[in-house]
Amino acid sequence: MFTALRIGTLYFGSSFLTANWLTRMPDLLAHLGVDKATMGLALFLGPVGALVTAPVAGPLMDRFAAARVGVWGLVLAAMMVLGIGLAGHWTILAAVLFFAGVGNTLFEIGGNAGVQRLETTTGGKYMAQCHGYWSLGFVCGALSAGLFGQFGVPLPLHLAAMAALGVVACAGIARLLPRPMYERIARPVDVAKPPLFTLPNASLLGLCVMATGVTLAEGAVYDWGTLFLREQLRPSPFWTSVAYGTFPLTMFVGRVVGDWFRARYRASSIVRVCAATTAVGLAGFIFSPHIAISGLSLALMGVGVSLVMPIGVAAAGDKPGDAARNVAAMSMIITAIFLLAPPGVGFVAEHFGLTAAFVMMLPFVAMSGVFARQADPPADRLAGQQKMIGEPAAVGGTNASTT
Template sequence: MPDTPAPTVLAARNAVIAMFVLNGTLFGLWASRIPTVSVKLSLDPGALGLLLLLMGGGAIAAFPLAGRWVDRHGAATTTVWVGAIHALSILGIGLAPTVSTLAAALFFFGATHGAMDVAMNSWAGAVERRLPRPMMSRFHASWSVGAGLGAASGFVAIKLGLPLLAHGVLVIGVVAAVCLWLAVPPATSPLWAPAPRIDAPHAPLFTLPKGQLVLVGLIAMCASLGEGAMADWGAIFLMTTTGVSEASAAIGYAVFSVAMVIMRLGGDRVTYRLGPMRTARLAGGTAALGAGLAVGIATYPVALVGFALMGIGYAVIMPLAFSRATNDPILSPGKAVASLATLGYGGLLMGPPVIGFIAEVSSIRVSFALLMALAVLMASLAPALRQPDP
């Protein structure tokens, strides 16, 4: 394979980056305006939690549908169309006048977000196969950059007193318009052309992972469970075990997130040199070491180091898993990515309740010890991430 990809491949690479940025921006926008919506509709924590769970349910419901569309119409076409719909879906949240209409808007937002997740990862895998080096980790880093941009736009909008609807319109008019423009095909290319229909006429809509992909799904679930736990319980862990203030505890997740983005920017280089299996083993060991430090030496500085190591360890796992899924020898790319995403989102949804239950019956330190065990499991399952022979 030549070191310098063809112009159409480079254009497709840039288009995929734009779609990851768009998806991340819309998620960051929503996350930054959750307090606004909560205050507007007087939501208590329980009601907000149910609404967020409903959004996750929308994503899971959309995964198999998106996988089928990818296989029938092509990953690129599906990504662009779903991306445009997903951008518009943020307006429904801004327009929702009641809790029931907000529930419907969030379910739809989650569904389009999940469908776009499947489609853009499938497209990313197709583009990565045409590139001389791995690229999936940088695609996922682009998502993190977009999420940061969306959150920053929320900060500015709140400072300016912009309602969510106006904020959404501005983001659609600037970020979504630019990203979708970059995703328009420059010329006829197999990286934009629809894929042939693979499914039989009466093929089941929902397909579970098969073969080695089951183990890849378990790896993805372990990583996403850890990410969800860090997002929802990291600050509480620091406050409970190290006695720091709420403000100091909030720094923990920031350290985790920054470490993850930095590692994702360089993760492809590590994968190119070490290969997927050794990279995953090193990542799992790093995450386990970080969790062990945080749990075993419960001081604030050491815990922050542990959080950074966990961010570094988790950073490359999902990109490696999606890259392996798009090259699965048994399932079509759309179905493989959809089944993997279902397990991944399952871990993300299960993580916080599982950590909370264990903390309730024992302690937060014991619950975080589970993350160390799951990181060791990720490392032990690393051989499943080997790319199959062509």
């Protein structure tokens, strides 16, 4: 538990910073004087920054180790929070979000690869718990932003304070991360250096499709959820942040207990339940008549979303090939798919309303359930896991754990 808490500070810091500006999306729109379609174009640059960064993350980790790449990424992301607050035009915001995408991708790949290496080295399970701290950071960040908004603190001043806090915190976070996350993978001298980026095999592609379905809906709620609540139900900024905060809060709870479930149930079964729960929660959120029902629906959706990405990341490390590069490749593929999401949602929202944009997410959530079996580990590893927990090995290779 203490080890997961130490690693969790890295994940907490990332989401805390992100939530502070996303929760104030309505204020950011008003500050820039732009519509939803234009904001969608600005948000588009975030995934572009991630896309160009993912291929170099593997070589950076080879040279500097996963933990250093993750911390450096968080420092860059924190600095970009200041840029978001100071941006006076949507094109400047787009450029800032490009570099925020670079920083967040370095954090994500470095952090996840470091945790995957720690699990391999120690035999412990930390991935879901670490992602849980990301969710907890988003809760705290959303509530923090709600209070700043409720008391009328100007957006530039608010985000400048958060950026300074983030950069200072990174120095402490770097000291807390476990030593194995700082270890570089030693490669025998007679083994050729791996390529910068390798094309993923069919199993990794299927895994990316599985993870993308639910996370597209998750991303839509993060990007547009507060704006949807303010437009549809018109609550105060504080109660908007409270309802919005239930989403990452229950996601945190699901991820804290998630490693217990991962050790006992098939990954594919967990993903199917998560996809169904996400769909029900999303539908409730879309058609909610009251802010309290919206909060309960987002809470249910948070439970559903909680384990899909941690399971996907852990499963990517189990696929054939270099584990760190598999994680980087998965991040790059998902990011490429996400490129069209912000402008797509923004376009639909501007012309047909945010309700239609969120309804558009439901088929993608169903897609995660359809491809759930891609999260199961290889049959030989499955048999060993099932033997350890006393379960008979099933025909066809379903799993009891993904790490």
